[in-house]
Amino acid sequence: MATLAPASPIVPGSVLLAAHNVRKVYGHDRTPVLENVTVELRDGEFIALLGPSGSGKSTLLRILAGLMDASAGDVLVHGEPRRGLNPDIAIVFQSFALFPWLTVLQNVELGLLATGASDDERRRRALKAIDLIGLDGYEEAFPKELSGGMKQRVGFARALVVEPEVLFMDEPFSALDVLTGENLRGELQDLWSEHTIPTRAVLMVTHNIDEAVSLADRILVFGANPGHVRVELSGLPLAERRKKGPARAQLVDTIYHIMTNPTEDAIAFAEQRVARVPSRATGAAAPVERAPRRYQTLPDVGIDDLTGFVQYLSGTGGRGNLHELSRDLQMRADDLLALVEATDLLGLADMQERQVFLTPIGQRFAEVELDEEKAIFRTVAIEHISLLRHIVRELEDAPTHTIEAEGVLDDLEHSFSGAEARRQFETVVDWGRYAELFTYDDAAGELRLDEEHRMDLRTKAQDA
Amino acid sequence: MPAPRWVDALMLVALAAVGYGVMRAAAEWRAPLTPGMRIDLSPTNLPYYAGLSTLRMAIAYIISLVFSLVYARVAASSRIAERVMLPLLDILQSIPILSFMPGVVLGLAAMFPGRTVGLELAAVILIFTSQAWNLAFSFHQSLITIPRELGEAASVYRLGLWRRFTKLELPYGAIALIANSMMSWAGGWFFLMASEQFTLGDKNLRLPGLGSYLAAAADAGDTRALGLGLGTLVAVIVLLDQLLWRPLVAWSDRFKFEQTGSADAPQSVTLDMLQRSAAVHWVQVRLLRPVFSFIDRRMSPMGGTAAGAPPTQPRERARGALVVFALAGVALAAVLAWGAWSALSTVASLTAGDWGYVLRCAGATFLRTSVALLLAAAWTVPVGVAIGMNARLARKLQPVVQIAASVPATAVFPVLLFALLALPGGLNMAAVALMLLGTQWYVLFNVIAGAMAIPSDLREAAMVYHVSGWRRWKTLILPAIFPYLVTGMITATGGAWNASIVSEYVTFAGRKVSTLGLGALIAQAADSGRFPLLLAGTLVMSAIVIAGNRLVWRRLYVLAESRFRLE
Ligand SMILES: Nc1ncnc2c1ncn2[C@@H]1O[C@H](COP(=O)(O)OP(=O)(O)OP(=O)(O)O)[C@@H](O)[C@H]1O
């Protein structure tokens, strides 16, 4: 097997790249996407970022890479503050980001165009990277002729050929099917652990807990709204990473627990579970004091999935183990977690350790006919979801029982970033419509109290 | 390397012919300007005239293309630029450029006294204004839809401005650019006649070309020459389609942004032949590749420096660019303000009576365009739906419709005048007919596309539930084609107003005929040099088109998008 240029000896502990107290606000949003985030990437280290959707992992990666600037805080390269693109990096993208009109070879050479290498030199190095990553014979193929796994190999070859000091990966395996992803991950792990590539540090964003545990020296778990580092865990010793054993199972368990309990004190929990919490100094800066939130964060879960999930649980005896559920339902861990969180929030299910249980009301919800199902949902939703309660009250008070969506969104933007506010709105509309609390006219941008509910109000008013 | 074939011989002949044509044309441009130049109606001259017209179109097209690429690129580079440049493009698009032709012609003729170059430039400018805007819009649209990660890859691998443009942006926009280029050429042919003959007061200036040939034939009442001229025009259009556009469309399939291969890629026999030609291969390897590679190196600042060169400071460069931009912006604003002030003071000389007349004219043209658009919708909707929902019919009729659509309505106009002018209300009818001819195709093509896009399961559902007749139209077909219909109508409206200038006031068989209308007002004022009236008419027309777009069509479009879009 070919190797790229030999790596110079690693100096453990020296910091290659760091973000200090970084804050990021997009455009004219009122709330930040990242707040007070500190991360240090040291020589020889592989870091994984885990966290719910929208917690700003990709944003942090792009700030560290220099693709965008932080709104506040510093990015330091070898201890020097920097603005603009970081010179010694490469990125592997989730969508591969290959140029469809260039061949595999041309795509890989792309990374070298700016180095000023001669045509021959460029070709030689590109061919070597192609060889290294197992793409021999595909040099003249176009990306559209390749399978997903092969495409991502091109992505890796293009990144590695520039011999970056730091390699960034944004969910590199999540567009691939499970087996392909695992296979490619294994190969990457070999290249990395055997120092076949001169890369000195890797930062990977992922949704997959297994992936993080089997690759990383350090795992940062992010929290959302605004994005921050909740806890920092050290990874397993190299020998224990790949084989299934008690140490690995325990770490996976711990992370599951932390991620399913977004409001719990993650650091305290981790300290009690594993003796692997590193110093608080670098990663998990103390959570910032924030004004109390007006509404809970609704997980991005559609009503069909929600009811389907409760039905499914009822079919398996009203309980389920997260691992098994993830496997049986063929869902990504974070999608499943969002579902569990939604049922938990509504009081339809409870979660203990890694078990989900239906509550009695959840059990009833699963058994009854559609009309009653909706009635139950209406009750629990009004009881537990502050935003829904708030909207219904506003609708009842409005003279025409109609309110503008714009107003609700505006209100939400005090608590969430622009895109997140919209998602919250869409979720609450989905739930509220199903509960027959209100209707939503997208073209007019108006929420309108449900007909029956309105009649109730009228009779009440007449009685009074 | 492929062996030489007869294609190569053919290519050499073609090359010689083009070279000769350009030389002849250059001689023509240096020729002294003679008012009332005679057009020889003998058929042997037709290839020569056709060549000249095509060359003019090609030059204008190349300028349009370069302009559009630069304009769209700059507009996409910053939010401020975008805020200014996009609305500006919208306004430029709705200005009836024919209004300004007399001024342009006068100015250019003064710059090259006694030579035809000035007139040629005026022709090219006119054609340019009918080709450039949609190209610019299309490329800008491509630029802002480049997938985020692809753009980031270009940044991470430091492609630099030039390589980013050639390796990412241009390929990404290529397919849309080629489709729009075909539309641009159709738009250019529409002004074929207007671009080759200008009236300045009592002077009649002509350029040799197919357009003036047609006009001369109509003037002389020579139906045979008129028919031959039209035939030549159709032949040129078909040839261009076969030899240029189809190969380009087939070739550009490689730029399709898709992750998986598709089965039915566009085909072109010409492209297949070219790709097998030895000469083409030689030119590609020995000429184009080294030249491109040389340009590539010269245009990329990083080329030649060793790896590990100090990182560039994009911020500082951006600041420099910003200063330049700001200065250019201030200069532009000053010129615009001056222009607006002069325009105002010119228009201020008009009396209330004049304004009343302008508005009455606008009303008349508004009625005419409305009738034309209604007629267009009335026949294109049933026919378009019939074609679009029947794959077999579509395959048979599509090429016919395409050829019919590509014949510029203005070229057919003299024939129409022959037939209609003698009837009562003749020019009125002829004007509506021209507007209809010029704009119905946009609507038809869009309706066909809309009908083709109706998912077959929806159609089957309609059948299963016995939804038929009017109910079927109301619940299935009309909602499905509505967004497409609106898109077609937007383009058609602008086209219809523009057409009024050439259709409401005509010189036919030596006589001037006109009818009440804004187009007639503009054409007449231009003819007689009444600039205040000309300006007022132009402003009113632009305002109507822009207001119509903003207040009616855009809203309908948004409604259509949100309510009726089938996903
Ligand atoms: N260019 C942008 N403009 C405005 N908002 C943005 C932009 N990019 C991201 N966001 C918003 O910032 C928040 C964080 O996004 P980011 O992509 O960093 O999250 P993430 O943790 O990577 O999520 P995921 O797991 O879904 O990839 C989201 O609410 C997102 O909608």
Ligand SMILES: [Mg+2]
């Ligand atoms: Mg992300």
